[in-house]
Amino acid sequence: MQISDHQIELKLFAVNTEPTPYHFENGFICLFISGKTGLEMPMGSRNIPLPPNSVYLFYDQNRTFNLNFISKTIADLCVIKLSIDTLHNIIATGTDELNFSQTAIFEKEQYHHFEPASENIQQYFQALIKNPSNLLLNAAKKYEILNDYFNSKSIQTYKCPFLNQKDNVNKVKDAKDHLISNLQESLTIKELSKLVGLNEHNLKTGFKEIYGKPVHSYLKDYKISKAKDLIETKEYQINEIADQLGYTNVSHFIDGFKKKYGITPKKFEMSLS
Numbered sequence: 290m291q292i293s294d295h296q297i298e299l300k301l302f303a304v305n306t307e308p309t310p311y312h313f314e315n316g317f318i319c320l321f322i323s324g325k326t327g328l329e330m331p332m333g334s335r336n337i338p339l340p341p342n343s344v345y346l347f348y349d350q351n352r353t354f355n356l357n358f359i360s361k362t363i364a365d366l367c368v369i370k371l372s373i374d375t376l377h378n379i380i381a382t383g384t385d386e387l388n389f390s391q392t393a394i395f396e397k398e399q400y401h402h403f404e405p406a407s408e409n410i411q412q413y414f415q416a417l418i419k420n421p422s423n424l425l426l427n428a429a430k431k432y433e434i435l436n437d438y439f440n441s442k443s444i445q446t447y448k449c450p451f452l453n454q455k456d457n458v459n460k461v462k463d464a465k466d467h468l469i470s471n472l473q474e475s476l477t478i479k480e481l482s483k484l485v486g487l488n489e490h491n492l493k494t495g496f497k498e499i500y501g502k503p504v505h506s507y508l509k510d511y512k513i514s515k516a517k518d519l520i521e522t523k524e525y526q527i528n529e530i531a532d533q534l535g536y537t538n539v540s541h542f543i544d545g546f547k548k549k550y551g552i553t554p555k556k557f558e559m560s561l562s
Contacts, residue, residue, distance in 0.1 A: 296375045299431040301421050302366040304328055308357040311368060315353045319370050320438065321345040322406060322414055326364035331357050339403075342411050344438065348373065348400040365418050369431050376439075399501050409437045460487040461495040468508050472515070473535040478504060513549045516542070520558050527554045 302309050308331065313319060322344050329336040339345050339358070350373065358366055406414065413430045420426050463485045468476060481504065482489045496504050512534045519530045528539055536542040546554045 296371060297431060297435070298368075298370040299417075299427055300368045300370075301417060302358070302368070304358045304360045304364045304366050306359060306361065308359050309366070311356045311358065313347070313349070313352075313354055313356055314370075315349055315351055316374070317370050317372050318346065318348045318376055319368060320434070321347065321358075322367040322369070322410065322434070324365035324367075324414055324418060326360060326362055328358050328360050328364050328366060331359065340405075342406045344404055344406050344410065346400070346402040346438075350399070352399075365414075367414055367417060367434075369434060371435075399497070401498055407437055410434055413437070457487060457491060457495060458499070460485040461492065461499055464492055464496060464504070465500065465507070468504065469511055472512060472533065475535060509545060510549070512536075513545050516546060516554065517550065517557070520554060521561065523558075523561065527558065530554070 302311075311319075311321075321339060323339045323341055325341055327341045327343075328339040330339060331337075336359070413434050417427060417430050464481045464487070467481060467484050476484075478489050478493060482492050485492070487495075493504065496502075496507070500507050502510065516530050516534055519525055519533070520527075525533070527543075531539045531542040534542065543553055543555075546552075546557070550557060552560070
């Protein structure tokens, strides 16, 4: 499969004290790359920092909205945009240009990641800033940036930009552990908040940032995935699995399983024999 140049967009911005808008479209991956001067992204009552020489990857498969960037002094910003399908197709064809292994992006409704820009990306960025009207150079550098970002390593650590304290991140992770430790319980956000000692707002915000989904959407998805594993063991009846996972109504379990896997639990069970 061939990827045409227009399927991967590169834009350069000079950001200052007035908000610089960027229209994010659902289903696209964006790399926001800062230069030698840091930027900020207003998010409600907060400003999320994009430090100097850093890369912010953002993906949302459902929402389309406007982002804004500001800086106390003039700051350069590079944005590279490609659809999730474009990236997925690149991977599926096994091309040497992009050997991307971060399947987490494809499994989540939303994905964030901050990290320092590599030395190579910093060099490519500066070349773009010095020659913004050179279309051939722009085309070459965007592919070099993508190759360096996606092919040179796999991102294994997550730094949540919305939770500044390591302690808070640990509390969110504790909340997840509580949530899945006894699947027959139906803990509320309020109960989880008290268990881990984190206010409800930070728990909900942090949970979605770290795990890509709201608390109870994550739990629902986890239960259905767990159900599939249990069915594959062939040790339990469908109603027993539903009971183990805390479903008081088996039909709700069946509907959830079919929505995720496109087949009822019983038909999936029969397909294993």
